[in-house]
Amino acid sequence: MGLVWSRELDTTRGLEATPLVQDGILYTTGSWSVVYAIDARTGDLLWTYDPKVPRARAYFICCDVVNRGAALYRGRVYVGTLDGRLIALDAKTGMPIWSVMTAQGEKAYSISGYPRIAKGMVLIGNAGSEYGVRGYVSAYRWDTGEMIWRTYTVPGDPSAGYESKAMEEAAKTWSGEWWKTGGGGTVWEGIVYDPNLDLVYFGTGNATAWYRVASG
Numbered sequence: 001m002g003l004v005w006s007r008e009l010d011t012t013r014g015l016e017a018t019p020l021v022q023d024g025i026l027y028t029t030g031s032w033s034v035v036y037a038i039d040a041r042t043g044d045l046l047w048t049y050d051p052k053v054p055r056a057r058a059y060f061i062c063c064d065v066v067n068r069g070a071a072l073y074r075g076r077v078y079v080g081t082l083d084g085r086l087i088a089l090d091a092k093t094g095m096p097i098w099s100v101m102t103a104q105g106e107k108a109y110s111i112s113g114y115p116r117i118a119k120g121m122v123l124i125g126n127a128g129s130e131y132g133v134r135g136y137v138s139a140y141r142w143d144t145g146e147m148i149w150r151t152y153t154v155p156g157d158p159s160a161g162y163e164s165k166a167m168e169e170a171a172k173t174w175s176g177e178w179w180k181t182g183g184g185g186t187v188w189e190g191i192v193y194d195p196n197l198d199l200v201y202f203g204t205g206n207a208t209a210w211y212r213v214a215s216g
Helices: 055-060 165-171 210-214
Strands: 020-022 025-029 035-039 045-049 071-073 076-080 085-090 096-101 116-118 121-124 136-141 147-152 191-194 199-202
Touching: 020 071, 035 076, 071 116, 085 121, 116 191
Parallel strands: none
Antiparallel strands: 020 025, 025 035, 035 045, 071 076, 076 085, 085 096, 116 121, 121 136, 136 147, 191 199
């Protein structure tokens, strides 16, 4: 066993994606959510897609402008971007098919994790707990990008009502006016689907108020 080929990508920032290979093409992502399609046999670059994330977004990224990978499904490549978009690309050409904004309003949401596919849905979380956002996981139709459902990880403003019984019960364990700083609990990675039980499992990041409580 020995090195067959190597290729430098057009970035000096971090590379954290796990490459995917399908039909002789290797798909990977780089910094600033750029997607690369490479001939798996020769290492030749087939196409690149740059979502052109505004560089000012780096101000709201805690841990470098990395992307942890893409997802493949039915001839499409799905990728989340640092400015909160979920994009579907044609796997052969790299041309965008649809793009949706998963983030809410002007808050400092970002996406660094890779999407998951389950039952024709594209699942994606978000990052940004350090910047006053509220965590959630969303599911979108694979073909159109229409949102099917969204589940929150922490309770929101009690005066606006709760999205579920779980959020109502969770709110009883929180104190102060946590919703004013978002609450945190973002799902920036670690989503798993169990087809036997038809359940989605995920972990959450830090609560937004954790530092304020710890330091008084």
